[in-house]
Amino acid sequence: MLSCKKMTDLLSDSLETRLPWPKRWAMKLHLMVCVTCRRYRRHLLFMQKMLAGGRGKAMPLPEAARLRIKEKLAGKTKGWD
Amino acid sequence: MTQLTGDPAAWLADYGDALYRYAMLRVRSEPLAEDMVQETLLAAWQSFAQFNGQSSVKTWLIGIMKHKIIDHFRKYSHETESLDDFEDTDELLAHSFDADGHWKIKLIDWGTPDKSINDEQFWQVFYRCLARLPQNMADLFILRTVEGLSSEECCKVLAIETTNQLCVALSRTRLKLRQCLEIQWFDQG
Ligand SMILES: [Zn+2]
Numbered sequence: 001m002l003s004c005k006k007m008t009d010l011l012s013d014s015l016e017t018r019l020p021w022p023k024r025w026a027m028k029l030h031l032m033v034c035v036t037c038r039r040y041r042r043h044l045l046f047m048q049k050m051l052a053g054g055r056g057k058a059m060p061l062p063e064a065a066r067l068r069i070k071e072k073l074a075g076k077t078k079g080w081d
Numbered sequence: 082m083t084q085l086t087g088d089p090a091a092w093l094a095d096y097g098d099a100l101y102r103y104a105m106l107r108v109r110s111e112p113l114a115e116d117m118v119q120e121t122l123l124a125a126w127q128s129f130a131q132f133n134g135q136s137s138v139k140t141w142l143i144g145i146m147k148h149k150i151i152d153h154f155r156k157y158s159h160e161t162e163s164l165d166d167f168e169d170t171d172e173l174l175a176h177s178f179d180a181d182g183h184w185k186i187k188l189i190d191w192g193t194p195d196k197s198i199n200d201e202q203f204w205q206v207f208y209r210c211l212a213r214l215p216q217n218m219a220d221l222f223i224l225r226t227v228e229g230l231s232s233e234e235c236c237k238v239l240a241i242e243t244t245n246q247l248c249v250a251l252s253r254t255r256l257k258l259r260q261c262l263e264i265q266w267f268d269q270g
Contacts, residue, residue, distance in 0.1 A: 017232075043263075050198060
């Protein structure tokens with residue numbers, strides 16, 4: 001059976017890509033009997049959801065800052081091209 | 082974008098949000114993040130001749146900003162920077178697993194994200210934990226998870242050689258971030 005340490009890597013990988021079925025099967029078996037890895041999996045999904053869908057995305061460049069940057073860039077890049 | 086001269090105004094319009102978000106997650110200061118976006122675009126404009134088109138403009142700009150952020154931390158951080166960012170990860174692994182690779186720590190039930198997602202204090206802790214990660218790890222996690230850069234792009238920006246190394250690094254980063262959140266937030270009640 002897979003070790004829990006190996007499981008943490010596979011659980012992380014499974015967030016990146018679709019794993020081949022033997023790996024998915026082995027994970028499934030491990031998760032059936034290991035409460036801590038089940039919990040670890042939930043924690044990974046938790047963090048993923050917080051960043052990918054949550055506040056991470058909701059931090060646009062403020063309009064005032066955008067204008068300031070635009071002006072400064074225009075001043076500094078003027079006449080060079 | 083195929084013009085011969087770079088167009089900082091267009092980059093600002095297209096990638097301003099992404100650059101700002103990345104800077105904010107790393108330096109946690111609005112004026113500083115704003116400066117960094119400006120400096121990045123200026124540096125990009127000055128070095129546009131070196132842009133070879135092998136990566137997307139976004140990835141190229143993020144790569145430039147990554148160096149700006151590193152410079153910032155070199156100048157203003159008193160923490161000594163470890164040459165091997167993944168160094169004390171070994172300690173965390175030893176703390177977490179026994180010799181057979183089985184958990185030797187208990188994990189707390191975190192509940193569902195929906196509650197924490199609206200909790201301002203939780204976000205403060207989350208940002209603190211993100212800031213505590215070694216620089217490579219923080220960059221990797223932000224670029225992959227928040228910005229959704231592809232594995233290949235992440236490897237390019239972060240000078241990681243193979244996607245396998247990238248996967249291992251991401252796994253270690255998640256282990257670390259999880260540990261920090263558990264101690265700093267969930268274990269406080
Ligand atoms: Zn397990």
